[in-house]
Amino acid sequence: MNKLFLHTEGLFVFAASLYFYANIGGSWWLFLILLFVPDLFMLGYIFNNRMGAIIYNIGHTYTLPVILTLFSMMVNADFLLSVSIIWTAHIGMDRMLGYGLKYPGSFKDTHLQRV
Secondary structure: OHHHHHHHHHHHHHHHHHHHHHHHOOOHHHHHHHOOHHHHHHHHHHOOHHHHHHHHHHHOOOHHHHHHHHHHHHOOOHHHHHHHHHHHHHHHHHHHHOOOOEEOOEEEEEOOOEO
């Protein structure tokens, strides 16, 4: 049951991100191009599982996109706001599909499930 809640939470974050992105009038081409950019944080696994998990988790927690959202609103930077919403959408999409934050043991060990 908890797994269902976590997947549903991801669905709602993804849907809310789409809603807010549509409301700011962002480019859907930009959205499609940048949606999978956070997966570049997987490159940390080149070093080892522990470093990979740390780097991957930095790019897949809501902390940085929320900070970027606040900063973009403070300086009135529409492009940065678009990037932060796309980044949040990516994380929500990952959670919806069952990809969670990584444990250092293996790329497949996440806080949601074993992928």
